Amino acid sequence: MPLVFEVCDEDNKGYLSREEFKVAVVLLFSYKPSKVEVDAVMSSVKPENSGILFEKFLDLMSARKAAQLYNSETWQIFTAFDVQSKGFLTFEDFKKTFNSVSSKLPERVEPEAFREVDQDSDGCISFKDFESAMKYGQDEGSLLYFA
Secondary structure, eight states: OHHHHHHHOTTOOSEEOHHHHHHHHHHHHSOOOOHHHHHHHHHTSOTTSSSEEHHHHHHHHHHHHHHHHHHHHHHHHHHHHOTTOOSEEOHHHHHHHHHHHOTTSOTTHHHHHHHHHOTTOSSSEEHHHHHHHHHTTOOOOOSOOOO
């Protein structure tokens, strides 16, 4: 990340302009941030600074990298449970997984837990449902949360 900052800070100003920041995000994540995302970041820049300072850039990009890693791990866990690669978990899939993780819980807990995770009550747990359950109680207050 320090190298990307250095490359994008063409004039060695010590900060990244709006356009330089967008280029840095593309270089790091192969992703062009939306105007809204860039606006959110730029609005956090102090008036006396003309752009994003190195420390702020490092904090934002580290948080984004961590979120990217977390999302990848969540997908890997979901696909491990979705043994038939259907793209969703049925109650039976959930029950097998639940029992392999915690076989000593009462049987009545399984349907309650399934209903809790199945947020749209369609009888299946989609990746979106699963991801929401995995993120429950976590702070998503980062300026750059492109999930």
